[in-house]
Amino acid sequence: MPRKKKRQVVINPNRPEREVRKLPPGYMKEYYEQYRLVTSSDECASFPSFWRVWLSEFPELQFRERSNHAQCMTCIRHRSMIKSLSSHMRARREQIRLFTEHLAAQYADRALYWQMRGLSRHKGAVVTLICDGMDQAKWEVPRSPILVGKDFGNMQKPRLHVSLCIAHGWFYLFLVSSPDIRKDGNASVELLACAFTILQKKGLNLAMTDVYLQHDNTCREFKNNNGLRFVCSQVSCKNIRSVTCSYLRTGHTHEDIDQTFGNLSRYLNRVRCLQTPDDAVQTIKAFCAKTKFPFESEQYVFAMEATRDWTLSF
Ligand SMILES: [Zn+2]
Numbered sequence: 001m002p003r004k005k006k007r008q009v010v011i012n013p014n015r016p017e018r019e020v021r022k023l024p025p026g027y028m029k030e031y032y033e034q035y036r037l038v039t040s041s042d043e044c045a046s047f048p049s050f051w052r053v054w055l056s057e058f059p060e061l062q063f064r065e066r067s068n069h070a071q072c073m074t075c076i077r078h079r080s081m082i083k084s085l086s087s088h089m090r091a092r093r094e095q096i097r098l099f100t101e102h103l104a105a106q107y108a109d110r111a112l113y114w115q116m117r118g119l120s121r122h123k124g125a126v127v128t129l130i131c132d133g134m135d136q137a138k139w140e141v142p143r144s145p146i147l148v149g150k151d152f153g154n155m156q157k158p159r160l161h162v163s164l165c166i167a168h169g170w171f172y173l174f175l176v177s178s179p180d181i182r183k184d185g186n187a188s189v190e191l192l193a194c195a196f197t198i199l200q201k202k203g204l205n206l207a208m209t210d211v212y213l214q215h216d217n218t219c220r221e222f223k224n225n226n227g228l229r230f231v232c233s234q235v236s237c238k239n240i241r242s243v244t245c246s247y248l249r250t251g252h253t254h255e256d257i258d259q260t261f262g263n264l265s266r267y268l269n270r271v272r273c274l275q276t277p278d279d280a281v282q283t284i285k286a287f288c289a290k291t292k293f294p295f296e297s298e299q300y301v302f303a304m305e306a307t308r309d310w311t312l313s314f
Helices: 028-038 047-057 073-084 089-121 185-201 225-236 256-268 277-290
Strands: 021-023 061-063 126-133 161-167 171-177 210-215 242-247 298-304
Touching: 028 047, 028 089, 073 089, 089 126, 089 210, 089 242, 126 185, 126 256, 161 185, 161 256, 171 185, 171 277, 185 225, 185 298, 210 225, 225 242, 256 277, 277 298
Parallel strands: 021 061, 126 210, 171 298, 210 242
Antiparallel strands: 126 161, 161 171
């Protein structure tokens, strides 16, 4: 019997205009399963009604395309178990419950970060900073129209390091360093120390400020000896009132900072000539001049030529 063609869904013309919101890569069916879990069986709508209402009333909720980023192992485990338990309804239901619990927990982590970001934008006694490094593969140098030739196909190209710190409500700070500078805890502390210096120069009294830090959940960057020693020393010397270190769970770290990296990467695709770290600095400055930052009016781009050994000073 031929399959019935799906009817086209008309978007409700009376609904208010909303900004597009990207959900993590996934399927509508997963959201339906979560909806079923929290709704009693006699009130629960069928899946066709569910997707029809979604598309007509909330078309701004879209799924992000799958990227090369490693995915959360817990999510993969739950998804594969739910799939394999299709003939065991009770076990499947329990798996869906555990999966929903995991998703709710990672959402709660994000909601905390969003709350602190909102507070920071009011420029009160809370400053929220998020720091991360950009994918190094995007910053291979030298870049030139000649190098697309086949003779250069096997050429090993060094990769520049680009890190970003967003002080919400204050500024964007980019640091560019050459490949021979190690991208370790010292480099992360350098970025943070530079951000604190700028905040102080802008007239913020750090001794009366609560700082909320958001980093990736990896020991290579800030979740290490250097990072914790640095923030502890700043608080014990009364330079900063308090510091909260926060790390989103692995596999669920995609945040606004990655969105900026995505935009920068798209801008970079149009750049044909890039030879030195200084060229990279100029490119990022040009990107900042063309991009709108609604909450952060200033952007700083510096080349980092060396890092200090921050463990020696404590
Ligand atoms: Zn997960």
